[in-house]
Amino acid sequence: MLTRQGPTYRVGMTDEQTQRQHDGHAHGHGHGHGHGHGHSHGGGADGTGELSDLLDLDGAVLHDYWHAALDLVTATARGVAEPHDGPDLVVDLGAGTGTGALGLARRWPDADVVALDVEAEPLARISRKATDAGLPGRVRTVVADLDTGWPAELSPVDVTFASMSVHHLADPSRSLRQLRAQTREGGVVALAEFDEPLRFLPDDLGVGEPGFETRVMEVMGRAHEESVPAIGSPWARLLTEAGWTVLVQEDLRIDDRAPRHPLAGRYARAWYERLSEGVGDRLSADDRATLAALLDDDGPHALLTRGDLHLHGVRTVTVARA
Numbered sequence: 001m002l003t004r005q006g007p008t009y010r011v012g013m014t015d016e017q018t019q020r021q022h023d024g025h026a027h028g029h030g031h032g033h034g035h036g037h038g039h040s041h042g043g044g045a046d047g048t049g050e051l052s053d054l055l056d057l058d059g060a061v062l063h064d065y066w067h068a069a070l071d072l073v074t075a076t077a078r079g080v081a082e083p084h085d086g087p088d089l090v091v092d093l094g095a096g097t098g099t100g101a102l103g104l105a106r107r108w109p110d111a112d113v114v115a116l117d118v119e120a121e122p123l124a125r126i127s128r129k130a131t132d133a134g135l136p137g138r139v140r141t142v143v144a145d146l147d148t149g150w151p152a153e154l155s156p157v158d159v160t161f162a163s164m165s166v167h168h169l170a171d172p173s174r175s176l177r178q179l180r181a182q183t184r185e186g187g188v189v190a191l192a193e194f195d196e197p198l199r200f201l202p203d204d205l206g207v208g209e210p211g212f213e214t215r216v217m218e219v220m221g222r223a224h225e226e227s228v229p230a231i232g233s234p235w236a237r238l239l240t241e242a243g244w245t246v247l248v249q250e251d252l253r254i255d256d257r258a259p260r261h262p263l264a265g266r267y268a269r270a271w272y273e274r275l276s277e278g279v280g281d282r283l284s285a286d287d288r289a290t291l292a293a294l295l296d297d298d299g300p301h302a303l304l305t306r307g308d309l310h311l312h313g314v315r316t317v318t319v320a321r322a
Contacts, residue, residue: 052097052122054274057267059099061259061311068252069163069317070103073190076247076319077159080186087111087158087187093146093179094118094165098126098139104161105130105138114154116142146175156184163192164315167230176242183322189244190319191235198254198313200268200303207301208290216275216291219282235318244320256311264311269295269303 059066077087086108092101095115105113117123123141130139144151147170160179169175179189197220201213224231236246256264276291283291293301303309 049121050270050274052125054267054270055096055099055122056125057263057270059097060263061261061267062254063261065252065254065315066099066103069190069192069315070100070107070161072248072250072252072317073159073161073188073319074104074107076190077188080188080247080321089114089154089157090159091116091154091157091161093160093162094168095123095126095141096163097122098129100161100163101126101139102130102133102135104159105135106133108159109138111158113139114142115139116144116146116151116154118143118145146178147171150175150178150182155182156187157182158184158187160187160189161192162190164194166191166235167193167228167233169230172230172233173238173242176239176244180243180322185322187322188247188319189239189322190317191239192315192317193233193235194231194313194315198311198315200271200309200311202308202310205290205294205301207293208286212287212290215287216279216283219279220275223279223282235316236320239318239320244322246318246320249316249318251314251316253314254312258307259309259311264309265304265306268306268309268311269297272303 081087088111090104090108090111090113092098092104092113092115095101095117098115101113101115105111115123115126120143123143126139126141130136142151142154157179160183166172166175176189183189197217199213199217203213204210205212236249239246261267272291272294276295280288280291293299294303296302297304
């Protein structure tokens with residue numbers, strides 16, 4: 001189930017509301033995964049193939065969230081566009097395996113849709129996925145590292161969508177200023193970021209000490225403070241400082257208790273396997289044993305076959321106009 005908490009930020013709010021959103025909508029550091037700048041949220045594990053699998057599972061299992069996020073982006077962009085004036089160039093920044101890019105291609109059938117990522121391996125899946133989705137040739141891919149600047153051939157941009165990617169950039173504020181300079185007047189950017197960690201597990205797993213997932217999130221949060229310090233940035237404020245006008249900021253709450261999606265167990269397992277590779281050595285001995293039990297596909301506590309999964313968390317979408 002997905003519920004919408006908001007919109008929490010709209011043009012025309014009072015000064016007090018604006019200040020609260022600019023200064024108080026900080027995001028938690030204990031989140032788990034996303035797609036984007038070619039980095040893992042599991043704490044540093046390499047292996048882009050495993051990350052690509054995780055991104056595909058995220059798109060499949062969190063189907064309702066993705067639809068809501070992309071619908072919000074397209075509705076907001078259409079609301080500020082000239083009548084009957086669709087976008088010419090749409091960029092999915094940090095596209096991963098293309099869940100966002102393919103969704104945008106469906107919503108804007110006449111646009112040039114570009115999936116941009118620093119890693120070639122995830123992008124290689126997009127052409128096949130586009131064909132399977134009945135969208136052959138609709139999405140082109142570009143490999144680029146935005147820490148070295150915006151690709152000259154991608155200008156002017158009408159719509160940019162960035163899901164869990166901007167916080168991976170070395171200097172997000174600088175990159176948002178560069179993107180503003182490459183965006184057509186009246187064009188929009190949409191940032192989707194975590195508001196709180198996506199979680200999977202009950203407090204008592206039947207193995208190990210209760211509270212395992214909370215302790216794991218705390219360990220991940222400390223790792224992210226070291227390696228990805230931009231996680232939790234006040235994105236509305238950074239966009240404003242970079243020259244954008246924030247139009248809407250909306251919390252999309254994911255709350256799927258006992259998920260029925262057949263890939264939910266695989267999604268949880270892939271997430272925790274990435275975590276094991278990234279920060280497993282930072283866990284206590286007891287929590288490492290619990291993690292091993294969860295990843296033991298033949299054991300009684302295996303993530304693949306648990307009936308008590310509960311996927312819940314918040315992702316926040318912030319849309320701004322050039």
